[in-house]
Amino acid sequence: MSKIKPSKGAPYARILGVGGYRPTRIVPNEVILETIDSSDEWIRSRSGIETRHWASDEETVAAMSVEASGKAIADAGISAEQIGAVVVSTVSHFKQTPAVATEIAHKLGTAKAAAFDISAGCAGFGYGLTLAKGMIVEGSAEYVLVIGVERLSDLTDLEDRATAFLFGDGAGAVVVGPSQEPAIGPTVWGSEGDKSETIKQTVPWTDYRTGEVEKFPAITQEGQAVFRWAVFEMAKVAQQALEAAGITSDELDVFIPHQANERIIDSMVKTLKLPETVTVARDVRTTGNTSAASIPLAMERLLATGEAKSGDTALVIGFGAGLVYAATVVTLP
Amino acid sequence: MAATQEEIVAGLAEIVNEIAGIPVEDVQLDKSFTDDLDVDSLSMVEVVVAAEERFDVKIPDEDVKNLKTVGDATEYILKHQA
Ligand SMILES: CC(C)(COP(=O)(O)OP(=O)(O)OC[C@H]1O[C@@H](n2cnc3c(N)ncnc32)[C@H](O)[C@@H]1OP(=O)(O)O)[C@@H](O)C(=O)NCCC(=O)NCCS
Numbered sequence: 001m002s003k004i005k006p007s008k009g010a011p012y013a014r015i016l017g018v019g020g021y022r023p024t025r026i027v028p029n030e031v032i033l034e035t036i037d038s039s040d041e042w043i044r045s046r047s048g049i050e051t052r053h054w055a056s057d058e059e060t061v062a063a064m065s066v067e068a069s070g071k072a073i074a075d076a077g078i079s080a081e082q083i084g085a086v087v088v089s090t091v092s093h094f095k096q097t098p099a100v101a102t103e104i105a106h107k108l109g110t111a112k113a114a115a116f117d118i119s120a121g122c123a124g125f126g127y128g129l130t131l132a133k134g135m136i137v138e139g140s141a142e143y144v145l146v147i148g149v150e151r152l153s154d155l156t157d158l159e160d161r162a163t164a165f166l167f168g169d170g171a172g173a174v175v176v177g178p179s180q181e182p183a184i185g186p187t188v189w190g191s192e193g194d195k196s197e198t199i200k201q202t203v204p205w206t207d208y209r210t211g212e213v214e215k216f217p218a219i220t221q222e223g224q225a226v227f228r229w230a231v232f233e234m235a236k237v238a239q240q241a242l243e244a245a246g247i248t249s250d251e252l253d254v255f256i257p258h259q260a261n262e263r264i265i266d267s268m269v270k271t272l273k274l275p276e277t278v279t280v281a282r283d284v285r286t287t288g289n290t291s292a293a294s295i296p297l298a299m300e301r302l303l304a305t306g307e308a309k310s311g312d313t314a315l316v317i318g319f320g321a322g323l324v325y326a327a328t329v330v331t332l333p
Numbered sequence: 334m335a336a337t338q339e340e341i342v343a344g345l346a347e348i349v350n351e352i353a354g355i356p357v358e359d360v361q362l363d364k365s366f367t368d369d370l371d372v373d374s375l376s377m378v379e380v381v382v383a384a385e386e387r388f389d390v391k392i393p394d395e396d397v398k399n400l401k402t403v404g405d406a407t408e409y410i411l412k413h414q415a
Contacts, residue, residue, distance in 0.1 A: 228378050
């Protein structure tokens with residue numbers, strides 16, 4: 001048997017830069033009320049959402065990703081040619097072939113970086129981050145760009161009272177690269193396919209094509225079942241991620257949960273008994289739920305406003321359709 | 334040991350106090366969670382999960398909507414506790 005030379009990676013990985021893109025159109029709750037019987041007060045009290053951004057025709061999945069990535073690359077202080085892989089998490093890019101990651105890698109000016117899309121719903125960012133860390137430590141890429149991007153407005157049934165107000169569009173990106181110190185903890189992740197019905201696309205695209213259904217597919221959910229799972233099961237996962245990283249809640253600076261609904265965030269904070277010194281991301285208020293994009297968007301905003309700072313220890317947790325989840329502790333870029 | 338009706342009401346009162354900030358003495362059998370106690374449908378999920386832990390019962394989502402009053406919840410727990 002011939003001996004194969006092993007690849008050589010970095011000792012550890014860390015997030016080096018973050019960037020976000022929010023579409024220019026800001027949509028207040030009043031617009032949502034044109035199609036559902038509800039009220040601004042109800043939407044705010046049940047979800048915390050005041051406004052969300054909806055993308056225009058020009059603000060495509062690729063265009064938003066390129067904007068967010070450009071900022072993340074600049075923030076990391078590297079050049080696009082140094083990126084070895086581009087991982088894009090999205091559920092709302094409607095042209096599946098080729099992967100949108102290849103177009104993004106090309107437009108950014110990478111040097112033929114490996115590029116592919118993943119589908120892990122609202123846990124997509126954590127899944128991408130975990131892949132990136134593995135690639136860097138294993139040695140198949142020195143720098144990896146992880147993008148979470150959604151145009152959920154395209155998958156929203158504006159007549160559905162349970163979801164019309166919830167979703168927004170945007171892109172968030174991070175550059176992950178080599179580190180001499182551990183700066184991304186162990187990922188606690190998993191899937192619960194027995195609960196696949198709780199958040200899902202209404203029908204497959206093929207049913208729409210054949211005319212079996214008239215309504216364009218959209219995302220639906222069993223709100224209370226999702227709420228119960230998110231608040232109580234995901235608090236356990238978040239706790240496990242802290243333990244796996246050897247971090248106590250007193251040592252934590254920032255909590256960036258998936259921005260699904262502010263009520264979920266409030267309940268998680270309570271269940272986790274996070275001390276008041278922990279900064280909690282509440283980007284959902286003005287961004288809505290942007291699925292895979294929500295964590296990097298919230299991270300970018302906390303750093304931009306000064307609520308969090310570089311070097312802070314942050315717990316990130318994504319959870320959503322699958323059901324799937326991923327939680328890890330990271331050092332902020 | 335199974336909880337008595339009195340213990341359940343007292344326990345629910347503590348839970349509702351914790352979640353919605355309502356004084357424990359206001360939590361009476363005839364009180365409606367949403368109309369009288371400021372517990373909306375999402376807080377109700379929190380109340381239910383807290384009650385599940387405290388009284389060792391399972392309250393599935395489809396049963397939650399039938400628990401309109403403190404009395405409904407008390408009766409449910411009395412009947413289903415392990
Ligand atoms: C969507 C969500 C806010 C709905 O809240 P809910 O409490 O479950 O709502 P319900 O459907 O049980 O309805 C409760 C009451 O509000 C009313 N209601 C429902 N939708 C409404 C709306 N959009 N506007 C006004 N009232 C509404 C219902 O009619 C019902 O009233 P009733 O009690 O008088 O009959 C909530 O379930 C949620 O956010 N879940 C988590 C979803 C999530 O984050 N998903 C993404 C995870 S990745």
